Amino acid sequence: MLKAILFDISGVLHVDNQPISGAVETIAKLRQAGVPMRFVTNTSRSTCQTVMQKLRQMGFEVAASEIFTAPLALKLRCQQQGLRPYCLIHPDLRAEFADLDQSDPDAVVIADAAEGFDYQHLNRAFSLLMQGAPLLGIGLNRYFKKDGELQLDAGPFIRALEYAADTQADILGKPAAGFFRAAVDSLGCDKSEVLMIGDDVESDVIGAMDAGLQACLVRTGKFLPGDENKAGKAAVADSVVEAVSQVFERQAVSTES
Numbered sequence: 656m657l658k659a660i661l662f663d664i665s666g667v668l669h670v671d672n673q674p675i676s677g678a679v680e681t682i683a684k685l686r687q688a689g690v691p692m693r694f695v696t697n698t699s700r701s702t703c704q705t706v707m708q709k710l711r712q713m714g715f716e717v718a719a720s721e722i723f724t725a726p727l728a729l730k731l732r733c734q735q736q737g738l739r740p741y742c743l744i745h746p747d748l749r750a751e752f753a754d755l756d757q758s759d760p761d762a763v764v765i766a767d768a769a770e771g772f773d774y775q776h777l778n779r780a781f782s783l784l785m786q787g788a789p790l791l792g793i794g795l796n797r798y799f800k801k802d803g804e805l806q807l808d809a810g811p812f813i814r815a816l817e818y819a820a821d822t823q824a825d826i827l828g829k830p831a832a833g834f835f836r837a838a839v840d841s842l843g844c845d846k847s848e849v850l851m852i853g854d855d856v857e858s859d860v861i862g863a864m865d866a867g868l869q870a871c872l873v874r875t876g877k878f879l880p881g882d883e884n885k886a887g888k889a890a891v892a893d894s895v896v897e898a899v900s901q902v903f904e905r906q907a908v909s910t911e912s
Contacts, residue, residue: 657850658844659692661839662895663696663829663854667854670800671801679715699725699766699808700748702747723837728834729766729828730755733752738761743812744768762789763780765792768812780816781816789825792813792825795826799877800876813826830865852873853870854878856885864889872890872891875895
């Protein structure tokens with residue numbers, strides 16, 4: 656039986672800061688029912704505080720402790736290992752890393768740097784990697800959706816640096832199993848009792864199932880026709896509202912049986 660739910664944020668709860676129809680009410684109903692939730696995201700342009708504020712502005716009732724972001728995972732790794740990162744990240748994310756020592760870098764941190772993915776910055780990262788610096792990546796997402804268009808995410812640039820420097824990135828966001836485990840551990844549930852709802856068939860759905868969770872793919876956000884064929888045994892729903900309804904319907908049938 657499912658006891659908790661992980662929600663991807665962009666593309667699942669909202670698209671371009673416009674809540675999916677019925678999503679705010681769905682989260683409210685789950686909270687009233689006492690269902691534990693976590694909001695997990697590979698966002699590489701927002702701090703945890705910013706993510707929480709944006710969700711609240713859209714009407715979602717969330718707490719800072721319920722938000723798990725890949726940038727936070729990157730920062731924690733640097734702190735744990737005493738690394739001085741060269742941060743190839745988006746300007747809006749710099750505040751998250753501002754309290755880290757970034758002088759004389761001995762590690763490379765890659766998130767979505769947008770226009771920062773130019774030759775000068777990529778070559779600086781490459782030089783550090785050739786000197787033996789570890790490569791820490793936010794995730795291998797190929798693209799994301801913004802303003803109705805698909806745009807390159809950090810994944811292709813991480814892969815390029817891996818190839819050039821003949822190294823392998825340590826990925827700390829989705830679909831890394833450790834990311835899902837950290838979210839599940841905070842819920843106090845067994846991983847098999849947790850459902851991940853996402854719009855990215857690879858990072859959200861397959862990643863979660865590989866980590867031992869259940870998963871549901873929604874046909875919103877970055878979903879593309881044909882993705883449902885890649886989802887394996889995952890459930891598929893038109894939206895987060897339908898996905899949650901399916902959960903309660905299945906559990907009602909199970910209880911009656």
